[in-house]
Amino acid sequence: MNEYVITAENLTKSFGDFTAVDRISFEVRRGEIFGFLGANGAGKTTAMRMFCGLILPSSGKASIGGFDVYRETEAIKRNIGYMSQRFSLYDDLTVQENINFYAGIYGMSRKAIREKSAPLLKQLGLEAERNALVGSLPLGWKQKLSFSVAIFHEPKIVFLDEPTGGVDPITRREFWQMIYEASDRDITVFVTTHYMDEAEYCHRVSVMVDGRIEALDTPGGLKKSHGAASMNEVFLQLARKAKRKGD
Amino acid sequence: MKQFINFIKKEFIHIFRDRRTLFILIGMPMVQILIFGFALTNEVKNSRFGYIDLSHDELSQRLVAEMDASNYFEAAAEFADRDEMEGAFRKGRISFGLVIPDDFSGSFHSTGGTKVQLIADASDPNIANTLVNYATAVIQDMAAGASQGLQIPYVIRPETRMLYNPQLQGAYNFVPGVMAMVLLLVCTMMTALTIVREKENGTMEVLLVSPVKPIKIITAKAVPYLLLSFFNITSILLLSVFVLNVPIRGSLVLLFSESVLFTLVSLSLGLLISSATASQTAAMFISLVGMFLPTVMLSGFMFPIENMPLPLQIISNLVPAKWFYIIVRSVMIKGTGLAIVWKETLILLAMLLFFMGMAIKKFKLRLA
């Protein structure tokens, strides 16, 4: 059985003479929580977009959930979930309508949606808000709901782009608990964040600098190899090497 | 003052850096004029015409041959009578008809004057009008040729009859119409958009929390579009005069002053829209639906106001473009002066004061 759900080999993306992502190689195991760190403009977003099948790489190889990023982007999109701080749910649809809409996109039947959404709403404590507009929910609830919706169709991998920005510390932790639970169900979690304490929650962390992966290890391993007390220090050491300042 | 000039400079940078929009702003009026202008001439090339020749002699056949030889017409069929011709019109086989009476050459040679009847399908009035003009020209050319060497200047007098739309409007309508449309689009929509964009970016908050007086912000935003409109007016007029041969019979100074007046009205409408909206999408929507459509529909440019139901006629009075359109048509095509258009000018002036006053009153010193 192939344990790796994400593999990248010398994956590169150039825009003109600017190499946004420069020969990155790594693997992510099934059920792993993989932290994808990097300074603004290090190339994280471009790499993420390649993995989600939104842009084609310039060279190198990568497969997501066993599907090739060049030829099988449609299959990739069916097998992943995506959530970001900027784009999550429709404010002018109700909680249930949002669930129906996203699950519908992934071809889930009405019956399956109905059966799954009841326990989900119960778990989130949103039963009473089922028919409330998402826009009226507090940000923290929205983010949790948004994550649940992203994994509603049981994708192999879920990509989270700064999922906890601006969320209060308690909700942030509840959010991470949900990430752990997803990982327990063998959903692979690929996450970017600017909260360095969150990097510690990941099984493994990579740090991108100027389009390359400068370091990749468990948080413990990284701290040890960099002689640092926290992931924050590790990050600062690595990010200082950057030459690039533009996006 | 330096502050103000720098502000305007910044606005120009915004305009010039956004190449695509700039291209549309400058190119659109020219393209519109050219399209409107050449849509008229292009369509007329090789129009199919039918004829009834009751005279059947050398002169009448020469007339048909000359028509056929010209770029504008192509002989499609000869008919025995009017019913047959009417049928061909209905089926759309021909768009132009020529009826040559039986005494055509007779009266030409004896009295020096003769008649032909031109029949045009005026369901598209502009084309019909142009066809008639061309046919007239062809006939007159031929008449001049035929009368050469003869002592009496022979004249063939065409008698025209318009089918389907007897009250045909002038063909030059579109120049004043396009001017109104372009000025409104550039001034109203672009001014509204540029201010709302600052709201969306959060830069408006910084500008408000600076010592710059709100009136300066507004004016600085408006000046570049005023100048751009000037450029557009000039390019439209130049194209009209030199490419489309539309005359400017009245005073150029008056024409420009009236245009500036209308530009200012449009600008204040743009400012008004910008203070009432918070997103570029909303500003665009209001500009298009609230300003642009009424201008096209109710200014008299596309559809004659006198044919509209009374409620629409009354509403059309609120459309600034209607008054501007009347003014430009009078000054440009009829060559009238302020003595004739003072009433319309006064109406525009009143609108300007009203909208500008509203805009300044509504421009918020705060966010909410």
Next chain:
Amino acid sequence: MQAIRIIDIEKSYPLKKGKTEALKGLRFDVEEGELFGLIGPDGAGKSTLFRILTTLILADKGEASVNGLDVVKDFMKIRRQVGYMPGKFSLYTDLTVEENLNFFATIFNTTVKENYHLIRNIYEQIEPFKHFRAGKLSGGMKQKLALSCALIHRPKTLFLDEPTTGVDALSRKEFWELLRSLRAEGITIMVSTPYMDEASLCDRVALIQSGKVMQIDTPEGLRNTYGKRLFAVKGPDMLHTLQRFRKMPAVEQAYPFGEVLHVVLRKDAPPFRMPEDVEASEIAPDIEDCFISLMHEHE
């Protein structure tokens, strides 16, 4: 003298689609020359307070003054004296770095040269990119440029609404170093952030949540008034260790904190014995622990 006075400010207004943002009676002062932090999550009311203080919106109730000037009556005077960087401020992305700076200098009737010493630290970092369009800069650089623009007229008081949101850890650190150096210039700075770790860099902070101030103190003071025993715990399996601690009666809260769990004991907790199969040590609270504890009390 107090640079900023806030007396029982209340404000509520509808945002889009039924959501309301509200301030429920805020009252505090900021001293002259202080670097004051407003710490709280999105929707706590930070931006609303900033807009009231920068005279952009009016409060429903209460009074406020900036540099001794009333935010309602003297709003034009205030506008001349303050610098403001709104939350979603993104400069003019189609203007170059230099053009942005020059523009903001002229609207404040000054020049880049006049107060160059204030922005020199920042400007030297962005100078190599001065012909770049601002839209091409990375998040951290953009925020530094925006700060320069807000500083260019040497404001007495500076309002920075979430300047470091979405910015990477290194740029955030550099940004805070800049703020510390400005404080040395005697400029009063009020800055908001959702990142709790930045609180320790302020002179004083207000922890706010749902339009209410939960506590105002120095970072040190916040930690000292925590008043509960806190342990950092490391177990073999974090998720299960966490669930185990949450079931213990003496434990008020247990939550992940970086690589460890933080376990908070009840004030009236019975004698507690730490299980022996975990690594545990008693620690001093972080600002984030304080925030979590306060949120708990306020619920």
